[in-house]
Amino acid sequence: MSATTLTAAAPSVRASSQGSPVVTVRALQVAYDTELVLDRVDLDLHPGEMVALLGASGSGKSTLMKSLTGFAPITSGTADVAGRDATSASGRELRRLRADVGQVFQQFNLIPRLSVFSNVLTGALHRAGPLNVIGGFTSEHRRLAMHYLDRVGIAHKAKEPARSLSGGQQQRVAIARALMQQPRVILADEPVASLDPKLATSVLELLHDIAKGDGIPVLVSLHVLPLALAHSDRIIGLRHGEILLTAPTAQLDSEKLSVLYEFEEVDDDDHLA
């Protein structure tokens, strides 16, 4: 399979993003046992940009995100995340790398019985480590947690148990928790797949605003093309583990993106061979 790059360079995005890339991936290859699930993947994430990652189920979106935090079996290539090598980091270096990466998931992954405020505070554990907060979170931690709750628009819910919030509100808590890490990059794997269209839009607007306002690059995987087209600066499309297209969002539309979801006929002879 040959990767087709619709638009190799992205001048408008580069002009609007500042500084050198926070994430640089080159010729990345990931394999589970003998199954190659990512191949020849190149990726740059610049401060200030929101990049949508698209592709059919099984195309490798989650695996690409996992490879940036040392959770995927990388077989070759390079992956630099905020100055750390994700292909070889272990121990303390890997913990530091993971502290630099804020993650947002489809199912929010909050602790339901804990208050919204406490859930956000747990974001500080990534950087401090549990042993360093054994005497409790500092007043600075608490100030920051309220600051980020305010940032995502739900400071008024701080004392409520996380389980009492709507899905959209819970995802805001998860985003505040990610910000509490003071991350260098945010990876959001299908963050709106469990939300209705209105909440999905508001959560993506928030993530885009964080990318722009806070300068933190956001990589977000999505399955809904109109949402990707409305809320990203650039789109990267994966098919069968390879990057099939990468282009500024302004140059794309649903029709151009449909190539990501077209499948070749499987030749029975090849398949059985």
Ligand SMILES: Nc1ncnc2c1ncn2[C@@H]1O[C@H](COP(=O)(O)OP(=O)(O)OP(=O)(O)O)[C@@H](O)[C@H]1O
């Ligand atoms: N832990 C694992 N062990 C073996 N194979 C895996 C593992 N995780 C993922 N894969 C395989 O890697 C490929 C890519 O999976 P991945 O979860 O990255 O896809 P995806 O694009 O995120 O799909 P979806 O849109 O359904 O979330 C699939 O073929 C999947 O079966």
Ligand SMILES: [Mg+2]
């Ligand atoms: Mg996935």
